Amino acid sequence: MAEGAYAVGLAHAEAVDAEAISIHDRWIADRRHGSMEFAERYRDIRNDPRLLLDGARTxxxxxxxxxxxxxDYGVAEYARGTDYHIVLRDRLGRAAAAIEAALGGTTRVCVDSAPIRERYWAQKSGVGFIGINNHLIIPGAGSRFVLGExxxxxxxxxxxxxxxxxxxCMECVKRCPVAALRPDGSxxxxxxxxxxxIEHRGDLPDDTGLHGRVFGCDICLNACPHNAAAPLSGIEEFAPSPTLASYLDALRHGAAPSVSFRAATRSTALTRLPLHRLLRNLGIKG
Ligand code: SF4
Ligand code: SF4
Known part of the structure; x- marks a missing residue:
């Protein structure tokens, strides 16, 4: 596959269908998005990706x-190596340049950088289906994948x-430790x-606990039978960072880490988290 992608699919750029729009609108109206106000913004673009690129057709x-x-040291698997935004921007940037050179037209790369419904479009383009756990599931390969467009x-x-x-199935619904998932996939x-x-600022709610999670959660992903025989990645950038693992291990055991927070999280998705929130997640008083 081009630039190391495991699966690629094509869809017509067009308005999102009414059912998908109403599911998202209901999620917002019910205030299930916590403090993620960005989910409320750019509704028009989210519902029609042609607004992201003049003349987009594909x-x-x-x-x-x-x-x-x-x-598993409490960090979601996707976040243990180099930040996927960096990896995919590079790879899809090269793929987009190759498309323009070979076939003409203009392109725009999106890696979680624009309000585009990535799982919706991956389903439309035949890459996989959206599971009850809200992950994209590739038949025969599971859902340990990150997406870009x-x-x-x-x-x-x-x-x-x-x-x-x-x-x-509903295994993910049964295994979610905080009853966040519902059988209808909401x-x-x-x-x-x-x-x-990752996103929540301030104190944590009293009734959930973090169940050992420090950055992200894979519990509903691990519960999914489609992931039982997930293929291994050949993308070296995604290999877990030993520096990050040993930094977190030291903090957990009350030892002084051998590197700074900045050095430990460099180029990983954990740069999104300020140190005081990482300490909060580890249950360490700052
Ligand atoms: S990511 Fe974790 S907490 Fe969130 S729905 Fe899945 S199992 Fe539940
Ligand atoms: S665990 Fe079962 S219900 Fe949940 S996403 Fe996987 S197949 Fe779907």
Whole structure:
């Protein structure tokens, strides 16, 4: 696959369908998005990606495998190596330049940098389906993937959407320790440990606890039978950072880390977290 993507699919750039819009609107209206006010903004763009690139006709969705075997030290697996935004921006940037050079038109790369519904478009372009746990599931490969998109003004034949679904499984709903997931696939993000450890500022709610999570949560992802035999990633940048692991280990055991917070988190997604919130998540008084 181009630039190391595990799966790639194409969809027509067009308005998002009414059902997907109403699901998102309900989630916002019910205040299940916690303090993530950005989820309320750019509704028009989120519902029509053509507003992101003048003349966009095609959306290329690409899934990159981040699965490396490593110990779980409370950091979600996708965040243990180099920040995927850096990795995918590079790779999709090169792919977009190659598309323009070979086929003409203009492109725009999106890696969580624009309000585009990435799982929706990945499903539309046949890459996978959206599970009850809200992850994109690639049939036969699971959901240990990060997604990026290339908007393109050129026209290409779209792939068939992926029409699979979870059926009656519900393992993720049963295993979520804070009852954030519901059987209809809606998620009370304000309770979700991924949100609480990464996005939530201030004190943590009394009724949830963090269940050992420090940055992100993989519990519903690990519960999913589709991930039982997930393929390993060949992308070296996603290999877990030993510096980060030993830094967190030292903090947990009350020892002095051998490197600074800045050095330990450099180039990882944990740069999004100020030190005082990392300490909060570890239960260490600042
Ligand atoms: S990420 Fe964790 S807390 Fe959030 S829904 Fe999944 S299992 Fe629950
Ligand atoms: S655990 Fe079951 S219900 Fe949840 S996402 Fe996976 S297949 Fe779907």
């Amino acid at each position: 959306i290329v969705s690409a899934a990159f495998n981040y699965h490396h075997v490593s110990a 290339i908007l393109w003004t050129g026209e290409a034949r779209p792939d068939e959407p992926c029409l699979l679904s979870c059926g009656k 998620c009370d993000t304000s309770r979700c440990l991924s949100y609480l450890t």
